Amino acid sequence: KAGVTQTPRYLIKTRGQQVTLSCSPISGHRSVSWYQQTPGQGLQFLFEYFSETQRNKGNFPGRFSGRQFSNSRSEMNVSTLELGDSALYLCASSLSGGTGELFFGEGSRLTVL
């Protein structure tokens, strides 16, 4: 069974630009959540999608948004990039998100110049 796949793996953007990251969950998993990982702040929860609906949201500004498609694939978008958005963005999937194990992808490393 294929794991969680994230694309692109690496990307470089400049301040003010926007970026879209993609996540394909494990087949059959309906919950997709996103985390930002930085050396200083560790892993911080961004949001979770289940059946195309945002079910939970973390404390990030509105520049961070996401969506989920009918096939459970998810995208997150960051608009008006700031230097502080440089991070590893991890996607995780689970069967239902209720009590199940999170399976993480390799992440998308974003560098903002």
Added chain:
Amino acid sequence: GENVEQHPSTLSVQEGDSAVIKCTYSDSASNYFPWYKQELGKRPQLIIDIRSNVGEKKDQRIAVTLNKTAKHFSLHITETQPEDSAVYFCAASPGTGTASKLTFGTGTRLQVTL
């Protein structure tokens, strides 16, 4: 919201010794406490988890204990091996929602030396 503190930030042990990592949480409603291991340049992977109705759980060389009254939980690794070297994260999940909304500790870098 939930706040999870994790100690120590770095831990060095000799192969064969035990390692203990401790976490405290603030939200008494939290009821799910997983531990993740992240090797250098790799994805975090769940190694063990515990729920609020259980005080201790063991899986081979790894064990987790939970004290709900004191709001702390710990990871114990016995007979450490070089492949245990990694960053370990504790996390807590709110009682009202999904286990996907995890609040993580800041991580413990474990180094197992020969």
